[in-house]
Structure formats: structure tokens, C-alpha cells
Amino acid sequence: MKTKELICVSCPIGCAVTVTLDDNNEVVSVTGNTCKRGDSYARQECTHPERMLTSTVKVIGSRLPVVPVKSAKPVPKELLLDCMQEINRVTVQAPVHIGDVVLANILNTGVDIVATNNA
Amino acid sequence: MLQYDLVVVGGGPAGMAAALQAHEDGVEKILVLERADTLGGILEQCIHTGFGLHYFGEELSGPEYAARFSEALYKTNIDVKVDTMVLDISADNVVTAVNNFDGLLTVKAAAVVLAMGCRERPRGALSIAGSRASGIMTAGTAQKYVNIDGYMPGKTVVILGSGDIGLIMARRMTLEGAKVKAVCELMPYSGGLTRNIVQCLEDFGIPLRLSCTVIQTHGKERLEGVTVANVDEHLQPIPGTEEYIPCDTLMLSVGLIPENELSKSAGVALDPVTNGLVVDEYRETSKKGVFACGNVLQVHDLVDYVTEESKLAGAGAAKFIRGEKPAGGTVTTVGENGVRYVVPQRINRATDKDVKLYFRVGRVLENVTLTVTCGEETLISRKKRKMTPGEMEYVTLKASVLEKLPEDAKLVVSTKEA
Ligand SMILES: Cc1cc2nc3c(=O)[nH]c(=O)nc-3n(C[C@H](O)[C@H](O)[C@H](O)COP(=O)(O)OP(=O)(O)OC[C@H]3O[C@@H](n4cnc5c(N)ncnc54)[C@H](O)[C@@H]3O)c2cc1C
Numbered sequence: 001m002k003t004k005e006l007i008c009v010s011c012p013i014g015c016a017v018t019v020t021l022d023d024n025n026e027v028v029s030v031t032g033n034t035c036k037r038g039d040s041y042a043r044q045e046c047t048h049p050e051r052m053l054t055s056t057v058k059v060i061g062s063r064l065p066v067v068p069v070k071s072a073k074p075v076p077k078e079l080l081l082d083c084m085q086e087i088n089r090v091t092v093q094a095p096v097h098i099g100d101v102v103l104a105n106i107l108n109t110g111v112d113i114v115a116t117n118n119a
Numbered sequence: 120m121l122q123y124d125l126v127v128v129g130g131g132p133a134g135m136a137a138a139l140q141a142h143e144d145g146v147e148k149i150l151v152l153e154r155a156d157t158l159g160g161i162l163e164q165c166i167h168t169g170f171g172l173h174y175f176g177e178e179l180s181g182p183e184y185a186a187r188f189s190e191a192l193y194k195t196n197i198d199v200k201v202d203t204m205v206l207d208i209s210a211d212n213v214v215t216a217v218n219n220f221d222g223l224l225t226v227k228a229a230a231v232v233l234a235m236g237c238r239e240r241p242r243g244a245l246s247i248a249g250s251r252a253s254g255i256m257t258a259g260t261a262q263k264y265v266n267i268d269g270y271m272p273g274k275t276v277v278i279l280g281s282g283d284i285g286l287i288m289a290r291r292m293t294l295e296g297a298k299v300k301a302v303c304e305l306m307p308y309s310g311g312l313t314r315n316i317v318q319c320l321e322d323f324g325i326p327l328r329l330s331c332t333v334i335q336t337h338g339k340e341r342l343e344g345v346t347v348a349n350v351d352e353h354l355q356p357i358p359g360t361e362e363y364i365p366c367d368t369l370m371l372s373v374g375l376i377p378e379n380e381l382s383k384s385a386g387v388a389l390d391p392v393t394n395g396l397v398v399d400e401y402r403e404t405s406k407k408g409v410f411a412c413g414n415v416l417q418v419h420d421l422v423d424y425v426t427e428e429s430k431l432a433g434a435g436a437a438k439f440i441r442g443e444k445p446a447g448g449t450v451t452t453v454g455e456n457g458v459r460y461v462v463p464q465r466i467n468r469a470t471d472k473d474v475k476l477y478f479r480v481g482r483v484l485e486n487v488t489l490t491v492t493c494g495e496e497t498l499i500s501r502k503k504r505k506m507t508p509g510e511m512e513y514v515t516l517k518a519s520v521l522e523k524l525p526e527d528a529k530l531v532v533s534t535k536e537a
């Protein structure tokens with residue numbers, strides 16, 4: 001048995017969460033979280049950590065040179081910089097609306113990159 | 120001169136929520152004045168996610184959060200003028216503004232909501248030796264360059280100050296291929312949210328150096344490097360700890376100041392601790408019919424709380440316009456023993472709602488009991504595992520408790536070691 005101290009980052013409150021793992025690194029218990037998102041975050045973070053990715057892509061024909069984008073769902077943490085390379089290759093044509101997919105299924109993660117503003 | 124029931128100064132999240140709430144509460148003629156070319160305020164450049172978890176139960180980016188409100192607002196008959204700068208608010212609520220379309224504009228308002236937000240403390244507010252090389256900017260300015268204008272302000276970066284904007288920019292610059300060499304923080308703790316320290320620094324192996332500051336910048340035309348040094352408990356640089364770090368960009372994330380030049384000219388009382396305004400539970404300032412919300416009132420780190428607060432201001436303005444006046448005297452609030460300030464500073468005893476007292480602590484406090492007392496009586500007592508200056512906290516005071524307090528009572532929000 002061992003314990004791991006984590007800070008839940010599912011929301012900006014940032015509860016201090018303690019995870020107890022057994023000898024096979026399976027989660028035994030999670031304490032310190034104040035809502036159930038904290039529980040699932042802690043389990044996830046100990047097995048396969050993920051992050052939301054946000055950036056911008058170039059846009060042609062808009063009053064702005066770039067439009068902000070995000071991953072529609074979190075992507076594996078170790079793929080963040082690789083995803084950025086893909087995102088930086090994209091150029092879109094105005095008009096763009098919030099929620100439009102600008103890059104589908106990035107790096108075969110099953111996650112789309114979507115616009116987060118109108119341009 | 121134009122006539123409106125309510126004029127809202129500033130079209131950020133605070134101004135939009137206040138206007139929408141007043142509209143919902145039946146105020147007919149509402150005008151929102153915004154100096155930028157769109158509604159949304161600073162959220163337009165905050166493209167990271169983490170907004171709206173409390174309010175919408177969803178993790179939105181800044182522009183998405185703002186769009187929820189601007190889209191709702193444009194569906195109403197609320198008038199909006201963008202590219203319009205408010206210059207003055209007179210003693211009798213005449214708002215003077217200027218834009219390219221109307222020229223000089225004067226508006227007589229029954230009520231005014233101040234929602235001008237805040238700005239970043241500039242370099243001039245610090246004393247760092249060195250010439251004015253390019254490459255030194257506030258983190259918010261860098262955020263605008265990267266996220267709105269679409270260009271990178273530098274390749275190797277040192278960030279002074281561990282406020283949230285600095286932390287967010289450390290990650291943003293790293294993702295775009297820059298090398299962030301260090302985030303230096305003068306205090307022994309970070310002023311940013313813990314979540315940002317984990318996600319923006321630890322994830323990318325960016326060192327956070329506490330009790331450390333920049334003492335000199337090098338380079339004449341373009342920044343070439345900075346000298347950093349550790350500081351002692353009096354925040355003075357310790358000789359012998361100097362270290363030179365080559366970099367082409369220095370970003371400052373050293374605090375926000377409420378933008379209150381207009382409020383001063385309107386004759387509204389300021390709180391010397393928050394640099395914001397003194398308000399009651401409906402966010403009415405010291406001046407009748409003038410309300411305030413968002414960062415102009417107190418610097419918020421969560422936009423969700425800005426929205427909540429701004430709806431109060433909108434509802435308060437609607438009540439004022441309807442001619443409802445709270446009766447029964449007021450109580451005042453004050454922070455003591457680690458609690459730096461409390462908002463609202465004044466509460467009407469006969470208020471119709473439970474009141475959230477928002478506050479910040481002045482240093483990191485662990486295992487303390489937070490109390491709200493009135494004279495000898497303890498009204499609220501809560502155990503707190505940890506409170507940090509970076510995070511705004513609140514306790515809720517029941518309307519039924521408030522009503523029983525003596526007139527002119529002083530409520531003290533304080534902490535005790537457990
Ligand atoms: C650079 C920066 C980055 C930030 N990043 C984050 C973040 O990542 N996450 C987070 O939760 N919070 C962040 N904040 C805090 C954020 O400001 C608040 O959460 C929220 O946006 C405050 O809303 P507001 O409406 O009070 O202010 P703002 O969003 O600043 O809006 C104020 C509006 O008033 C307008 N205005 C000001 N003066 C006048 C005038 N004289 N006439 C007309 N219009 C005027 C401004 O143009 C602006 O649009 C950041 C703040 C700054 C300064």
C-alpha cells in the first residue's frame with residue numbers, strides 16, 4: 001500500500017486529494033475531494049493523465065488573424081506538444097463559429113479540435 | 120441628451136451579467152457602453168478552459184463563456200455601443216462618452232453600474248534596474264499578442280510574479296515552442312491558483328522560484344537577459360545569490376489594480392485595501408443609484424463569481440429604479456487577524472436574501488477556524504484546512520440572522536489557530 005498526494009485540477013478550487021494505491025498500483029481509495037469529479041480525476045491522474053488543450057489557428061478572411069480553439073475532450077498529457085504541431089499546420093477560412101470542428105480526430109485520439117470563438 | 124433607466128459602463132462579463140439581470144427584473148431602457156470593439160472584456164484573450172464550472176457546470180474557454188452572455192444580450196432590447204469610451208460620470212449621473220459614430224455622447228441615467236474591470240500593474244510600479252529594452256511587457260499584454268494578434272513576442276522567457284495570468288502564459292508560450300526558463304515569485308508562496316501551478320508549470324517542468332525576484336534587466340535595444348536574486352524575509356535581495364538568466368522576454372504578472380479613475384470622478388468611496396469600491400449587499404456604492412461589480416470592485420480569480428456578483432448589482436439597480444429602499448439601518452463588515460478585506464463592506468439588516476461575505480486572507484493559513492462574530496456573539500464558525508491569498512473565499516450569512524443584529528453592528532470576519 002502507498003499513498004499519493006494530488007491536487008484536483010478539475011476545477012479552480014484545487015482540493016488536496018490523497019489516493020491510496022495497492023501494490024499493483026490499483027486505486028484503493030480517494031479522500032480529500034469535495035465532489036465526485038475529484039474522485040474520478042484522482043483515479044485518472046494515477047492511471048492515464050489527460051489535459052484539455054487550447055491554442056489558436058490561423059484564419060483567413062476575418063477581422064482577426066487567429067481564432068481560438070480547444071480539444072473537445074481532454075487529450076493524453078504526453079501528446080500535448082505533438083498535438084500542438086498538428087494544430088499549428090491548420091488554417092481555416094472565415095466565417096468560423098463556436099463549436100466548428102477545425103481538425104477532426106487529432107492524432108487518432110478520437111478527439112476533435114473545435115473553435116471557441118466566432119471569426 | 121439621451122435618457123436611460125440604466126447605463127452599464129464596461130461590457131465584460133460583469134457588465135453583461137448586470138445588464139441581463141436588470142433586464143430580467145423589468146428595467147426597460149438599458150445601455151451598455153464598451154470601449155473595445157466587442158463585448159466580452161478580458162475573457163476574449165483568455166482562450167484557456169476552466170471558466171464556468173460553477174456557473175454552467177461546464178468547462179468553457181473565456182470567449183465561449185463571454186459568448187453565452189453576449190448572445191443572450193443581443194437577443195434582448197438592451198442597447199449596446201462598442202468602440203465607445205466613457206470619459207466621465209457626473210455627480211447627478213450624467214455619463215459622458217465618446218466614439219467615432221456619435222462623437223461626444225451624454226446620457227442621463229437613473230442608475231449606473233460600474234463594470235470597468237481592472238488592469239495590470241505595469242513595470243513602472245516595480246523598481247528594476249536596467250534600460251527600457253523591448254521584450255519587457257505585462258503577461259496580459261503578451262496574452263493579447265499571442266491569442267488575439269497571433270504572434271509570438273519572444274523565444275526565451277522569464278516570468279516575474281506567479282499570478283494566474285503569468286502561469287497561464289508560461290504554458291501558452293511553452294506550447295507555442297518558446298522556452299520558459301523560470302517563474303520568479305517575490306513571496307514565499309504563489310499568488311496563483313493551485314490548479315494553474317500544477318497544469319501550467321509542473322506539467323512542463325517549468326521551475327517556480329519562490330522568494331526570488333528580478334533585480335536587473337540587461338540589453339539596450341532588445342532584452343538579452345535578467346539578473347535574479349533570492350530575497351530575505353523583508354523581501355530584500357540577498358547579496359551573493361544573484362544569477363544571470365539569458366532571455367529575450369520578461370513578462371510581469373505582479374498583480375491587478377481595479378480601474379477606478381471614473382469612479383473617483385463620480386465621487387464614489389474607495390476601499391483602501393482592495394483599491395476597489397465600498398458597497399452593500401446589492402453592490403450599491405457610497406453613492407445612491409451607482410452600483411459596481413466584477414474586477415472594478417474586487418479582483419476576482421473566478422469569472423463565475425464575477426457573474427454571481429454582477430447579477431446582484433443588476434438586481435440592485437432594478438430595485439433602485441423601482442424605488443424600493445431597504446429600511447432598518449445597516450451593519451458594517453471588517454476583516455481581522457489574517458483576513459485582509461471583506462466585500463460587501465456594508466449590509467442592510469432588512470435585506471431579503473442570504474448574504475455571501477467574500478474575503479481574502481493576507482497569507483497562507485492552515486488548520487484555522489474561520490469565524491464571523493458580532494460583539495461577543497459568534498454567528499458562524501468553520502474549520503478551514505487551508506486558505507491562500509490567491510483564492511477568494513466566502514461564508515454565507517443568513518438573512519434571518521442579519522435581521523436580528525443590532526443596528527450599526529460591526530461584523531468581524533476573523534481566523535483563529537485551531
Ligand atoms: C490580463 C488578464 C487576464 C485574466 N485572465 C483570467 C483567467 O485566465 N481566468 C479568470 O478566471 N480570470 C482572469 N482574469 C480576471 C478576469 O478579469 C475576471 O475573471 C473577469 O473577466 C472580470 O470581469 P469584468 O467584467 O469585471 O472585467 P473585464 O473583463 O476586464 O471587463 C471590463 C470591461 O470594461 C471596459 N471598460 C473599462 N473602462 C471603460 C471605459 N472607460 N469606457 C468603456 N468601457 C470601459 C473594458 O474595455 C472591458 O471590456 C484576467 C484578468 C486580466 C486583466
Ligand code: SF4
Nearest residue numbers: 008011014015035038
Ligand atoms: S474535488 Fe471537486 S471541488 Fe474539489 S477541486 Fe476537484 S472538482 Fe473542484
